[in-house]
Amino acid sequence: MKLYFKIKPLLKSADSEKEVEKMEDFITCKEDLAKAEAKRKELEEKMVFLFAEKQNLMSQVQSKPAATSPAPGDETKSVPLPQGWRCYMSPEGCRYYVNTGSKETTWERPSATYGTPVRPPAQRNSLPPVVNGTPYTTGSAMHPTDPPGMPLRRATMDKQNPGNNSPVKRQNKEIKETKITINCVTFPLPSVTPDQPEQQLLKPNEWSYCDYFWTDKKDPQGTPSVGGFEVLLQKQLKGKQMQKEMAEFVRERIKIEDEYSKNLSKLSQSPLAAQEEGTLGEAWAQLKRSCHDEAEVHLKFSNKLQCEVEKPLLTFRDNFKKELKKYDHHIIDLRKQLASRYAGVEKARKALADRQKDLEVKTQQLDIKHMNKHEEDIKKARRKSTQAGDDLMHNVDLYNRAQSKWFEEMVTTSLELERLEVERVEMIRQHLRQYTTLRHETDMFNQSTVEPVDQLLQNVDPAKDRELWVQEHKTGELRPVDMDI
Template identity: 75%
Template sequence: MPEQPLLKPMEWRYCDCFWADKKDPQGKGTMVGFKLLLQKQLKGKQMQKAMSELVRERIKIEEEHAKNLAKLSQNLLAAQEEGSLGEAWAQVKKSLADEAEVHLKFSAKLHSEVEKSLMNFCENFKKDMKKCDHHIADLRKQLASCYASVEKARKALTEQQRDLEMKTQQLEIKLSKKTEEDIKKAQRKSTQAGDDLMRCVDLYNQAQSEWFDEMVTTTLELERLEVERVEMIRQHLCQYTQLQHKTHMFNQSTVGL
C-alpha cells in the first residue's frame, strides 16, 4: 500500500500525525495512534487543572500574608509614642494595613480572574473524548470487518474460478450434457462471486472513506481545542503576571513616610 500523502505537507498538524499504531512502550501489543492523541488531550486538561491548583495555593499564601500583616498593623507596640514621631509610627502601622489590603485584593483577583477560569475544566471534556474514542473505534471495527469481507469474497471468487477452470478441463477430456450444465452453473457462481467481491470492495472503500473523514474532522477539532487551551492558559498566566505586577506597583505607591 502506498504512503498516505500528507494533508498539510508544510506544517506539523494533528491530521497528519496520528494515523499509524504505535508499539506499546511495554513491548506487548500496539497503541492506536488516535488513542495517543486522546491521552495527550486529557493530559492537557489535567495540566490546566494542576495549574489552577497551584494558583489556588498562591492565593492561600497571599491570604495568609495579608492576614499576618493586618494583624501586625493592629498591634499596640509603641502606640504611646508621642508627637510627630508617634504620627510617623502610626503611619508605619497604617502602611502595614494598606499592604495587607493590597495582598488581599491580589488574592481575590487571582481567584476571580485566573484560578476560576483555569478551573473551568469543562467537566464534559472527558465524556466528549470518550465519545470520540468510541466513534473512531467503531469506524475502525467496521473497516476491519469490511476488510475481512473483502478477503473472504476474494477467496470465494478464487475458489469459484478454480472450480470453473477444473470443470472446463473435464469438458475438454469428455464432452457430456451434464458437464456443460456444470460449467454454466460454475460460470454463474464465479460471476456471482465476482459481484460479491466488487460489493465488498465498495463497502470497504465506503468505510475507509468514512473513517478517513472522521479522523481528519476529529483531529482538526482536537487540534483546535488544544490551540484554544494553550491560548487560554497563556492569557491567564499573563493575567497572573500582570496582577502580580500591579500589586507591587500599588504597594510601592502606598508606602511612604
C-alpha cells in the same frame, strides 16, 4: 370361444401396426443420427480449416511484430483506449483489456463508447475464430496426447480463464505491491521508484493532527495497541488535567495570600515600639500603617486571583469529557464498521480464490467421454467464479466507502481537536498573563505603601528629635558652679 376366434385376426392386426410404428421411429432416429454425424464431421473439417487459417495468420502477425504486436498498454495513436481501460498481454501472447473501475475483463478492444469492446484493425485477423459461440485458440494448454477435438475445448477454457495472469489477479497483485493493510486500514507503501508520486500532506508545514495520527501506536512488543485518534484524545484529557492542576496551584497561592494578609494586618496592630518619639517615631508609626495597607493589597490580590484566574480555569469546558466521549464513540463505531467490511472483503477474496481454483480443476479434468457433462460443470463453475468476483468487488466497494467515511470523520474530528487545543492553550495563556498583571499591580500598591515610610525616614533628624525631647523633658537650664571658701 367363438367370440375369441372372431377377434383374433383383429388382435394380430393391431400388433403388426405397433411393430410398424416402432420400425418407423427407429428409421427416423437412424436418419437423425446420420445427419448429426455428418454435421459433426462437417464442423470438425471446418475447425481444422479455421485452425490452419489461424496458423497462417499468426505467422503473418509474427513476421510484422512492430505493426501488430505492440507492448502491453501501448495502443495505436489514432484509436486510444477509453478512459479507465488498460491493456495486458497473456502468456500466450494475446491481449486482454481491463476496466480499472468496474473490473470488467474482455478480449476485445473497447471502443470510445464506454463498455463497448471492438477489435482493433491490427488484431482483428489475429484473434481466435469462434466455434459454437466459443473463442477458439491454441497455446501451451494443448497436449499431444489429447484426443481429436479435445485441444480445441481445453484451449478455449484457457482463453476464457487466463488463470493466475487474469486481469483481476494481476490487478490484485499490483495492489499488493503498492499498498499494505495494517489493522484493517489500507495504506500506500513508500515509493520505491523516482517516478512514483509520494503522498502529500493535507496541511504541509503546519504539523497538523490530521496528517500524523493515521496508524496505530505500537506497544514495546511492536503490537498495535492504541489508535492514532486515541492518542489525540489522551492529549486532550491530559490538557484538561493540566488545566485543573494549574487551578489548584492558583488556589494554593490564594491561600498563601490570604494568610499573608491576615498576618500583616495582625502585625500592623502590634504595640511594639509604640513609644518611639520624634521624627523616628513618626516613621516607625508609618511603617506599621504600611503593613496594614499591604495587608489590604494582598487581600485584594487574593480575591482577584480567585475571580479572574482560578475560577475560569476550573469552569472552562466543564462538559469537555462528555464531548470527547462523543467523538471517541463515533470514531470507534466507524472503525468497527471498517473492520467488519475488511472481514467481508477477506471472506469474499477467499471465496473467489476457491471458485477460481475449482474452475481450473474442472477445466483440467475435461473428458471426451463426458464432454457435455463437464461443459455444464465448467459453465456452473464459471458462473460461480463470476459471482464470487462480483461479490468481492461489492465488498471492496463497501470497504472503500467505510474507509472513506472513517477518513473524512478522522480529518474533521482531528481538526476540531486541534482547534480545541489551540483554544485551551490561548485561554490558559490569557489568564496566566492576568495573574502576572495582578502581581505587578500588587507590587505597585505595595510600593505605594512604603513610599511614605521612605519619605519619613529621609526626614529623620537626630538633632531635631533631641531638641523636641529636651524641650519636653528638660529639668533645668542652670549648671552647677564651684563652691566659695
